[in-house]
Amino acid sequence: MxxxxxxxxxxxxxxxxxxxxxxxxxxxxxxxxxxxxxxxxxxxxxxxxxxxxxxxxxxGLISETLKKRLLDNGISHKELEEFMPEKEVE
Incomplete structure (x- = not known):
C-alpha cells in the first residue's frame, strides 16, 4: 500500500x-x-x-492477495466488506 x-x-x-x-x-x-x-x-x-x-x-477494489493478507493478520471479514465487491460479501 x-x-x-x-x-x-x-x-x-x-x-x-x-x-x-x-x-x-x-x-x-x-x-x-x-x-x-x-x-x-x-x-x-x-x-x-x-x-x-x-x-x-x-x-477500485483490493486484490484477493491483499484480502488474504489482511485476514491472516487479524482484520475481520466485516471490516473488509467495504473494500470487496458485494458478491463476495457473505
Missing part, C-alpha cells in the same frame, strides 16, 4: 491517492488505484483565503 499526501492551496493536507502495489516488473511498479481525492473547486472566501473543495472517490 502506498499513500500519497499533498498540501493544497488552502494549506490543508489531503490524502490524494491510495494504491495497492501488485508487482514490480522491469523496474516498473504494477499497481491498482484504490482511492483518489478529486479537487472540484478553489473558492476565495470573503477574507481572501482560498478554500479547496473536493471529495474522495473509490477507484
Amino acid at each position: 502506498v499513500v500519497f499526501t499533498k498540501q493544497l492551496e488552502d494549506r490543508s493536507r489531503k490524502i490524494m491517492e491510495i494504491i495497492e502495489g501488485e508487482d514490480f516488473i522491469d523496474g516498473k511498479l504494477i499497481y491498482r488505484s484504490l482511492y483518489k481525492y478529486d479537487v472540484v473547486d478553489n473558492v476565495t472566501e470573503i477574507n481572501g483565503q482560498t478554500r479547496v473543495v473536493g471529495h474522495h472517490r473509490k477507484m
